[in-house]
Amino acid sequence: MVGVDRLVCADALDVLPHEPAGSFDAIYIDPPFGTGLARVGRGHSYVDRADDPVAFVAWLEPYLVEGKRVLAEHGSLFVHLDYRAVHYVKVALDGLFGRACFVNEIVWCYSVGGKSRRGFGRKHDTILWYARGPAHAFYADAVRVPRRGGSHMRVARDASGQAIQEKTDRKTGRVYRYPVAEGKVPEDWWTDIETLNHSAKERTGWPSQKPERLLERILLAVTRPGDRVLDCFSGSGTTAAVAQRLGRRFLAIDREPAAIAVMETRLKMTQEKREFGSDRLRPTPRRTKIAGR
Numbered sequence: 001m002v003g004v005d006r007l008v009c010a011d012a013l014d015v016l017p018h019e020p021a022g023s024f025d026a027i028y029i030d031p032p033f034g035t036g037l038a039r040v041g042r043g044h045s046y047v048d049r050a051d052d053p054v055a056f057v058a059w060l061e062p063y064l065v066e067g068k069r070v071l072a073e074h075g076s077l078f079v080h081l082d083y084r085a086v087h088y089v090k091v092a093l094d095g096l097f098g099r100a101c102f103v104n105e106i107v108w109c110y111s112v113g114g115k116s117r118r119g120f121g122r123k124h125d126t127i128l129w130y131a132r133g134p135a136h137a138f139y140a141d142a143v144r145v146p147r148r149g150g151s152h153m154r155v156a157r158d159a160s161g162q163a164i165q166e167k168t169d170r171k172t173g174r175v176y177r178y179p180v181a182e183g184k185v186p187e188d189w190w191t192d193i194e195t196l197n198h199s200a201k202e203r204t205g206w207p208s209q210k211p212e213r214l215l216e217r218i219l220l221a222v223t224r225p226g227d228r229v230l231d232c233f234s235g236s237g238t239t240a241a242v243a244q245r246l247g248r249r250f251l252a253i254d255r256e257p258a259a260i261a262v263m264e265t266r267l268k269m270t271q272e273k274r275e276f277g278s279d280r281l282r283p284t285p286r287r288t289k290i291a292g293r
């Protein structure tokens, strides 16, 4: 059902096989790991409480296979993980997509979180980005960030008086000039998006809710308005909320009815802000189709 936003309460493996091949432009997933819960997928299960990344990968793989099938040729998959499972999942994804389709290991750094007496504080997550094929979409200009001052580059003015950062390659003598006003495409390590603190306005109370700015950068990088986005472990619906705000279509799946309820409320509010530019919740016609309940 292309063109309609959908929230579905179900195991993602009961939904994805019914989606046409190549029907999504982008997929972001933030699958549960180390939650201490038994995880039952369609026809397979594992017990998360053992913190067992090998069992986790075996559980996750059928979702990744379906994810690849429903991705468009120019589409991209983002898998959000932390230090406990990322290396295991990377190997599985290399096998599934091929190493040539690995685009980036995005290191998302934040300051909130635990300290360690026996090592460095663990303050980053990793988002693995795989492209479906060699001609993947990347809208670099949509995600430019301001150029930082204090870099090793000299700041000069061009003929029109515009500030430019300039550096000369010592070996070749070639001069590189970057207009400051154009900003730059971010590197693969992101330190400018903080994780949500307890009083963050967008907090819904759902565990491991991710910040909207993180999803905003990802979706802007690989989709255009009207494109189709899938999140099959949606939680509080961060992907769906951002997709809605940016004018992308979405399919958001979560097996927990409580997650769907959180998403419904959140999407109503996002739509309100989009239509009226306000935080106030006013009744609006709902265009999202809710299935599975």
Ligand SMILES: C[S@@+](CC[C@H](N)C(=O)[O-])C[C@H]1O[C@@H](n2cnc3c(N)ncnc32)[C@H](O)[C@@H]1O
Residues within 6 Å of the ligand: 010, 011, 012, 013, 030, 031, 032, 039, 040, 041, 206, 207, 208, 209, 210, 211, 232, 233, 234, 235, 236, 237, 238, 239, 253, 254, 255, 256, 259
């Ligand atoms: C880490 S949370 C996602 C958080 C989300 N990124 C956010 O910003 O709110 C993982 C979610 O996956 C859901 N989930 C776990 N197994 C699932 C399955 N087999 N199918 C669909 N959803 C599942 C859980 O209910 C949970 O809400």
